[in-house]
Amino acid sequence: MLSTALFTDLYELTMAQVYLEKGKVDRAVFSLFVRELPKNRNFLVSCGLELLLEVLERFQFTDEQLFYLKSLGIFKDWFLDYLKEYRFRSDLYAIPEGKIFFQNEPLLQLEGSLPDVQVLETITMNLMHYNVLVASKCARCYMASGGRALVDFGLRRAHGLDAGLYSARACYIAGFAGTSNLQAGMTYGLPVFGTMAHSFVMVFEEEEEAFRAFSEVFPDRTILLIDTYDTLKGAQKAIKLMKECVKVVGVRIDSGDLGELSREVRELFDREGFTHVKIVVSGGLSEEDIQGLISSGAPIDTFGVGTKVLTSSDAPYLDMAYKLVEYGGEPKFKLSPGKKTFPYKRQVFRFYDGGKMAWDEVVRYREGGMVELICKDGRPLKTLPSIKEIRELFMKEMESLPTALRSLSKVDDYNVIVKND
Amino acid sequence: MLSTALFTDLYELTMAQVYLEKGKVDRAVFSLFVRELPKNRNFLVSCGLELLLEVLERFQFTDEQLFYLKSLGIFKDWFLDYLKEYRFRSDLYAIPEGKIFFQNEPLLQLEGSLPDVQVLETITMNLMHYNVLVASKCARCYMASGGRALVDFGLRRAHGLDAGLYSARACYIAGFAGTSNLQAGMTYGLPVFGTMAHSFVMVFEEEEEAFRAFSEVFPDRTILLIDTYDTLKGAQKAIKLMKECVKVVGVRIDSGDLGELSREVRELFDREGFTHVKIVVSGGLSEEDIQGLISSGAPIDTFGVGTKVLTSSDAPYLDMAYKLVEYGGEPKFKLSPGKKTFPYKRQVFRFYDGGKMAWDEVVRYREGGMVELICKDGRPLKTLPSIKEIRELFMKEMESLPTALRSLSKVDDYNVIVKND
Numbered sequence: 001m002l003s004t005a006l007f008t009d010l011y012e013l014t015m016a017q018v019y020l021e022k023g024k025v026d027r028a029v030f031s032l033f034v035r036e037l038p039k040n041r042n043f044l045v046s047c048g049l050e051l052l053l054e055v056l057e058r059f060q061f062t063d064e065q066l067f068y069l070k071s072l073g074i075f076k077d078w079f080l081d082y083l084k085e086y087r088f089r090s091d092l093y094a095i096p097e098g099k100i101f102f103q104n105e106p107l108l109q110l111e112g113s114l115p116d117v118q119v120l121e122t123i124t125m126n127l128m129h130y131n132v133l134v135a136s137k138c139a140r141c142y143m144a145s146g147g148r149a150l151v152d153f154g155l156r157r158a159h160g161l162d163a164g165l166y167s168a169r170a171c172y173i174a175g176f177a178g179t180s181n182l183q184a185g186m187t188y189g190l191p192v193f194g195t196m197a198h199s200f201v202m203v204f205e206e207e208e209e210a211f212r213a214f215s216e217v218f219p220d221r222t223i224l225l226i227d228t229y230d231t232l233k234g235a236q237k238a239i240k241l242m243k244e245c246v247k248v249v250g251v252r253i254d255s256g257d258l259g260e261l262s263r264e265v266r267e268l269f270d271r272e273g274f275t276h277v278k279i280v281v282s283g284g285l286s287e288e289d290i291q292g293l294i295s296s297g298a299p300i301d302t303f304g305v306g307t308k309v310l311t312s313s314d315a316p317y318l319d320m321a322y323k324l325v326e327y328g329g330e331p332k333f334k335l336s337p338g339k340k341t342f343p344y345k346r347q348v349f350r351f352y353d354g355g356k357m358a359w360d361e362v363v364r365y366r367e368g369g370m371v372e373l374i375c376k377d378g379r380p381l382k383t384l385p386s387i388k389e390i391r392e393l394f395m396k397e398m399e400s401l402p403t404a405l406r407s408l409s410k411v412d413d414y415n416v417i418v419k420n421d
Numbered sequence: 422m423l424s425t426a427l428f429t430d431l432y433e434l435t436m437a438q439v440y441l442e443k444g445k446v447d448r449a450v451f452s453l454f455v456r457e458l459p460k461n462r463n464f465l466v467s468c469g470l471e472l473l474l475e476v477l478e479r480f481q482f483t484d485e486q487l488f489y490l491k492s493l494g495i496f497k498d499w500f501l502d503y504l505k506e507y508r509f510r511s512d513l514y515a516i517p518e519g520k521i522f523f524q525n526e527p528l529l530q531l532e533g534s535l536p537d538v539q540v541l542e543t544i545t546m547n548l549m550h551y552n553v554l555v556a557s558k559c560a561r562c563y564m565a566s567g568g569r570a571l572v573d574f575g576l577r578r579a580h581g582l583d584a585g586l587y588s589a590r591a592c593y594i595a596g597f598a599g600t601s602n603l604q605a606g607m608t609y610g611l612p613v614f615g616t617m618a619h620s621f622v623m624v625f626e627e628e629e630e631a632f633r634a635f636s637e638v639f640p641d642r643t644i645l646l647i648d649t650y651d652t653l654k655g656a657q658k659a660i661k662l663m664k665e666c667v668k669v670v671g672v673r674i675d676s677g678d679l680g681e682l683s684r685e686v687r688e689l690f691d692r693e694g695f696t697h698v699k700i701v702v703s704g705g706l707s708e709e710d711i712q713g714l715i716s717s718g719a720p721i722d723t724f725g726v727g728t729k730v731l732t733s734s735d736a737p738y739l740d741m742a743y744k745l746v747e748y749g750g751e752p753k754f755k756l757s758p759g760k761k762t763f764p765y766k767r768q769v770f771r772f773y774d775g776g777k778m779a780w781d782e783v784v785r786y787r788e789g790g791m792v793e794l795i796c797k798d799g800r801p802l803k804t805l806p807s808i809k810e811i812r813e814l815f816m817k818e819m820e821s822l823p824t825a826l827r828s829l830s831k832v833d834d835y836n837v838i839v840k841n842d
Contacts, residue, residue: 002423007582009574009601010615018638024624055582068607074639114624121618125577126585133580153430156546157738159554161428161476162581164547180430186489194431197542199745202753203445203535217439221495307738316732317578324620332623 004058005086006065008122013069016115017079025113026328029345030121032108032128033323038315042405043414045139045394046099046107047170048131049374050384055127056088056120082115089378090117095348095370096385098173098393100401102414105362106346106371107132114327121322129320134167137287137312138174141305142398143406144291145175151193152179153282154306167310173390175398177302188387195223195252195280195304202228208237215246223250223280226265231256235265239272250278250301258283259298266299280304286314287408342418347371356402359415425479426507427486429543434490437536438500446534447749450766451542453529453549454744459736463826464835466560466815467520467528468591469552470795471805476548477509477541503536510799511538516769516791517806519594519814521822523837526783527767527792528553535748542743550741555588558708558733559595562726563819564827565712566596572614573600574703575727588731594811596819598723609808616644616673616701616725623649629658636667644671644701647686652677656686660693671699671722679704680719687720701725707735708829763839768792777823780836 019025034044061069061083069075069083090112095101108128110117141150152171155164161183168184178191185192196214204210207229215222226234231253242248253261258281269277281293282304290303307313324332331343342362347369349361365371373381385393404411440446455465482490482504490496490504511533516522529549531538562571573592576585582604589605599612606613617635625631628650636643647655652674663669674682679702690698702714703725711724728734745753752764763783768790770782786792794802806814825832 004582006604006607007576007585008603009576010603010606010613011601011617013603014615014635014639014642015617015621018621018634019624021638022634028624030620065607069603072606072613074642118618118620121620122577123582126579126582129578130580155428155430156543156743157550157741158547159551159580159732159737160583160587161425161544161547162583164428166581180432182429182431182434182490183427185431186427186486192431192493194435196432196436197539199451199539199542199753200436200439202745203440203449203748213439213443214435217442218435218495221435311580311732311737313737316580316734316737317728320578322577324623327624332620 001058003060003062003065004055004123005061006068007126008119012119012121013075013083016119017075019115019118020079020082025115027111028114028117028324029109029111029326030117030322031106031325031346032124033106033321034103034132035319035321037103037413038318040314040408040410041136042407042411043100043102043136043139043401044132044318045135045174046095046097046101046132047135047173048128048166049094049097049108051131051166052124052127053375053380053384055123059086059088059120059123061086086116086119087378088120090120090375091373091377092375093345093365093371094374096372096393098390098397099370100357100397101348101370102360102416104342104416104418105348105360109345109371111345125320125322129318130163131166131170132320133312133316133318134310135170135174137309137315138171138176139394139398140287140408141290141303141309142175144287144294144408145303146294148294148300149302150176151302151304152176152181152306152310153304154310155181157307158310163310169387171309172387173394175391175395196225198225198228198254201225207234208240211237211241212246215241215248219247220249222246222248223252224248225254226251227253227255231261232264232268235268238277239268239274242274242277243272248274248277250280252280252282252304254281254283258300259293259296262298262300278302282306284308291408352400355400357400357414359417362416362418422479424481424483424486425476425544426482427489428547429540433540433542434496434504437540438496440536440539441500441503446536448532449535449538449745450530450532450747451538451743452527452746452767453545454527454742455524456740456742458524458834459739461735461829461831462557463828463832464521464523464557464560464822465553465739466556466595467516467518467522467553468556468594469549469587470515470518470529472552472587473545473548474796474801474805476544480507480509480541480544482507507537507540508799509541511541511796512794512798513796514766514786514792515795517793517814519811519818520791521778521818522769522791523781523835525763525837525839526769526781530766530792532766546741546743550739551584552587552591553741554733554737554739555731556591556595558730558736559592559597560815560819561708561829562711562724562730563596565708565715565829566724567715569715569721570723571597572723572725573597573602573727573731574725575731576602578728579731584731590808592730593808594815596812596816617646619646619649619675622646628655629661632658632662633667636662636669640668641670643667643669644673645669646673646675648674648676652682653685653689656689659698660689660695663695663698664693669695669698671701673701673703673725675702675704679721680714680717683719683721699723703727705729712829773821776821778821778835779823780838783837783839
């Protein structure tokens, strides 16, 4: 088991030592929420809870880590003993994965002894921030796709290997067909997809030879990359092969005017009766590009997306905060300019109108709303939903999203009423 | 040893199986380069090589992974045997970490049997892309800081835990004083820093009580966060403590008008003779913010940066490619629109004028330029430089950067001449 306990900011540990030394060990509640949605985001998608629980389970200090902390010369031995015994043992409340949520709603709340929940701040934010960020971006692609297939091709430009893994999972939750990322395929049981690279085509003397070689080795899964030299000539070569009874599942176009080229290629194929051959496009696509291509009538079956989605390039971070809202049963709030917080542990009730989300109310916690108690004293209360169940929940959520919020552009904020009761 | 071998796109493995089956196993060279610099980037910083070597060493398929691949039903047994025996055994050429480089320059080149180097595409891009991206962003902060201290506070909003780890290392290489990230402190031997959070101040009945508690537990490293309620009143409380001989190293301001507040706080402290107390600011700072604050004369000693730097928010990805440039001794290049590549393994020679970089020439590989042979048949030829040495190299590079390129705004591209010889 790889320890995650040192993925924390130094100040979490210095503060915890003060808390313990000064007897500030009453129950505290920290709330993780997004203050304001970024530009172009009309909603966010809850994502990452299952991953967070795994990370919290591994939040245990090893001897080597404790030796390092001791070497810093700032921690007391009794505090290092506290860390040595540290296990995740707090209560965790969350809005379940796949749910849509908005500004000022408590995505996650941790309740436990003050030092116990303080030290989890950094790692909790790191995990939840990226997962929500990327799932919310993927949801925009899903909205734009109008039912065409989406595949995650982005591992190479995600910010690190974790980000690649998490984002493949988030993509699938948000309605993608699958991923090219094999580690994600294995870890989360996701469908995996792939075509071929330009380098593959270039290694052979002739493009046609490359196509032929691939189809011989993988007769049932040949998707030909046709834009290495000339897309339309590439399409003609695909036709030539198919006339020789080579099975071609699809072709991929990765450059040029994707709308125009897909139309021309579709026409070439259809004219010869190869109406079943799918057209896959890729190449730095954003959700706006996808929407643009579809609304222009481009006959594209599958969009491969990567860079812009996995980096959430138009909004690469959220204004997410992990704030103390309650200590020893007393409300806590902060008054710094522009950083108002709401006190107390919270629940969210959602109200509907004709099957569509109408407004949310954020009130003091009681059972029965969107926020669920997930862990009690560190122990999960029930089995978490499977990734397929989360995906289904997301799909349902999308159906109840008001039409106005389905825009890729920013509309007025959804009405979230934070009540002081 | 945690295997990294499945952090790859499916198509790398399908292509490799075709290469092996069709006898395409001659020596190939792949080149990793950036086509065009993003907006606001006048140069890039080489970063990540040491991390890549670690990842390549762990690029070994486990039995569990091979079992998963077999379960996909698309790979042949002899190919899975090839993967089982796979070890990194290629030649690796690179521009050393800490060096400044530009568009169309071969940051990294891998040379080996075609399938051997093809399967490394995804993981190599993932590692190098983020490290270069974040180091180049950090270098902009370093330029803007005018000698003031910079500290990485960004782990919580980096895209995953490994991004947090890599970026702390990149920050240090690019001249930062250190990081709040303890895992990075331990892994790379970086100086670690921390202050206190708003939650800490709020837990105590009175702000002053919080300040006092921290200073009692950490008498030599007290940096007081003074903006929880009212920054100037917070500063007055710091003064009161100091008059009682409590040692205060510095104060942090995390909200409001940082320029104005830092001036007022400085004046309060100086008037009372506390000229040694440092002022730390933080709160979503970009390099432009830092430059703006400094040029307005704000008396700030240390900038804590995070979100915008670790996500490289104004340019969250690079147009980086991993392209086949040579196979079996023959040049390879691609003609797709807007994606021109240059054939052959390459070297970069840099020319200087009065100690400043004047232009670069990218020519066919021969020894003696910026590109070094790092690994031969997978084995490193020498010990890599320490992180301190890389940092010193970066500092030297910055001194030879032409004045025009030191702007935070985009100027004309640096002159990179790609020669066909």
